[in-house]
Amino acid sequence: xxxxxxxxxxxxxxxxxxxxxxxxxxxxxxxxxxxxxxxxxxxxxxxxxxxxxxxxxxxxxxxxxxxxxxxxxxxxxxxxxxxxxxxxxxxxxxxxxxxxxxxxxxxxxxxxxxxxxxxxxxxxxxxxxxxxxxxxxxxxxxxxxxxxxxxxxxxxxxxxxxxxxxxxxxxxxxxxxxxxxxxxxxxxxxxxxxxxxxxxxxxxxxxxxxxxxxxxxxxxxxxxxxxxxxxxxxxxxxxxxxxxxxxxxxxxxxxxxxxxxxxxxxxxxxxxxxxxxxxxxxxxxxxxxxxxxxxxxxxxxxxxxxxxxxxxxxxxxxxxxxxxxxxxxxxxxxxxxxxxxxxxxxxxxxxxxxxxxxxxxxxxxxxxxxxxxxxxxxxxxxxxxxxxxxxxxxxxxxxxxxxxxxxxxxxxxxxxxxxxxxxxxxxxxxxxxxxxxxxxxxxxxxxxxxxxxxxxxxxxxxxxxxxxxxxxxxxxxxxxxxxxxx
Numbered sequence: 001x002x003x004x005x006x007x008x009x010x011x012x013x014x015x016x017x018x019x020x021x022x023x024x025x026x027x028x029x030x031x032x033x034x035x036x037x038x039x040x041x042x043x044x045x046x047x048x049x050x051x052x053x054x055x056x057x058x059x060x061x062x063x064x065x066x067x068x069x070x071x072x073x074x075x076x077x078x079x080x081x082x083x084x085x086x087x088x089x090x091x092x093x094x095x096x097x098x099x100x101x102x103x104x105x106x107x108x109x110x111x112x113x114x115x116x117x118x119x120x121x122x123x124x125x126x127x128x129x130x131x132x133x134x135x136x137x138x139x140x141x142x143x144x145x146x147x148x149x150x151x152x153x154x155x156x157x158x159x160x161x162x163x164x165x166x167x168x169x170x171x172x173x174x175x176x177x178x179x180x181x182x183x184x185x186x187x188x189x190x191x192x193x194x195x196x197x198x199x200x201x202x203x204x205x206x207x208x209x210x211x212x213x214x215x216x217x218x219x220x221x222x223x224x225x226x227x228x229x230x231x232x233x234x235x236x237x238x239x240x241x242x243x244x245x246x247x248x249x250x251x252x253x254x255x256x257x258x259x260x261x262x263x264x265x266x267x268x269x270x271x272x273x274x275x276x277x278x279x280x281x282x283x284x285x286x287x288x289x290x291x292x293x294x295x296x297x298x299x300x301x302x303x304x305x306x307x308x309x310x311x312x313x314x315x316x317x318x319x320x321x322x323x324x325x326x327x328x329x330x331x332x333x334x335x336x337x338x339x340x341x342x343x344x345x346x347x348x349x350x351x352x353x354x355x356x357x358x359x360x361x362x363x364x365x366x367x368x369x370x371x372x373x374x375x376x377x378x379x380x381x382x383x384x385x386x387x388x389x390x391x392x393x394x395x396x397x398x399x400x401x402x403x404x405x406x407x408x409x410x411x412x413x414x415x416x417x418x419x420x421x422x423x424x425x426x427x428x429x430x431x432x433x434x435x436x437x438x439x440x441x442x443x444x445x446x447x448x449x450x451x452x453x454x455x456x457x458x459x460x461x462x463x464x465x466x467x468x469x470x471x472x473x474x475x476x477x478x479x480x481x482x483x484x485x486x
Contacts, residue, residue: 011039014272016474033243043221048361063468078226087213088320132203144462167194191300192433275460277423300430301372308367339374376426379415431459
């Protein structure tokens with residue numbers, strides 16, 4: 001008789017795991033607390049505007065392709081991908097840097113800002129490309145059980161890169177502060193300050209400059225729809241509006257879950273929900289990690305998000321736009337070192353309707369604004385409005401246009417919403433940061449140490465934060481479950 005598996009949550013890692021586990025021959029049921037699948041990658045549709053509520057950057061296209069290839073499929077079977085040209089713009093106080101869709105274009109832009117910088121940039125990205133190959137094909141495919149997983153012939157010759165930092169490496173090669181900020185930006189996807197992130201993680205720079213930035217037509221939610229379609233076609237059962245209230249344990253073995261007050265018996269339980277929250281579903285004696293443990297960890301930022309519908313096409317913008325007209329270092333300190341609302345926040349603005357007409361009504365613009373903030377800080381409607389006024393004023397000034405009177409509607413999402421919608425620890429948006437002390441085997445484990453037949457997946461465990469790592473996390477935990485139960 002086939003073993004049955006309950007999966008809690010339906011984000012990228014949970015859907016990924018569901019597909020692999022079904023492929024291995026298990027009976028798989030997914031339980032999602034919200035009314036649609038996707039976890040943090042849900043979608044908002046309003047008055048003809050379409051917004052990705054969560055992830056909006058499509059990086060590492062090879063990871064998505066490998067996932068679908070594992071099931072005899074391709075991304076093109078489900079959605080259309082466009083490579084963005086340019087990839088994105090960065091607005092500084094007195095200048096705009098445009099990141100093109102090829103290394104030649106990017107090198108020309110660097111050379112314009114800092115003569116002589118093209119050569120060290122190519123060297124830096126070549127090294128990052130090698131790290132990417134090692135990371136994706138060696139390091140991240142390990143289940144985080146042993147420190148020896150990090151020891152390969154390739155990593156052994158690069159051990160110094162785990163003790164140096166991205167910030168140190170960048171500043172050795174480049175002097176212009178704008179280029180430094182440009183090269184340090186991708187590390188934000190790992191949820192940590194560049195000065196605390198091992199230089200080995202420069203592979204994110206290759207993901208940026210080398211592989212480029214892409215857009216699935218219709219938005220990132222098309223990927224969720226594709227994974228859901230694949231899962232259902234394989235025979236996975238998915239239940240929405242099904243919050244899991246308890247993980248039941250008998251003789252130190254997970255035996256069932258309680259959903260909407262009803263006990264459902266399964267052989268194995270896998271949680272793709274927030275790791276901290278998942279453990280609160282257990283009686284305290286079965287939790288691996290204490291509140292003290294979680295409080296000492298470095299979490300990736302939370303976010304203040306605004307979803308805005310504009311009644312006109314906007315000028316001087318691209319699909320992705322970064323506003324770095326204030327201090328990168330100061331804002332990072334206000335997230336990690338002295339958590340508080342930033343005085344002069346950096347922010348990100350995404351206008352998918354610039355390249356995808358399906359995302360907004362004709363002659364209108366879909367706008368998504370994001371301010372990275374410290375998790376766990378005060379969140380009120382007054383603060384949200386105050387910060388919207390701050391960034392929209394700067395946006396108007398830097399892009400040379402008036403937009404406030406063209407706002408049809410706006411909806412915000414912040415710390416309280418991350419907690420309510422996703423049971424997110426302190427309302428973090430991206431999971432646990434990938435610092436040296438929180439890398440690989442030092443992250444929370446895929447398999448419970450205290451409860452048999454209980455497993456975890458997602459951005460708080462291996463490999464770490466981000467959409468591609470979440471796809472990999474689902475594969476890793478499925479392999480681990482199959483190893484122990486086949």
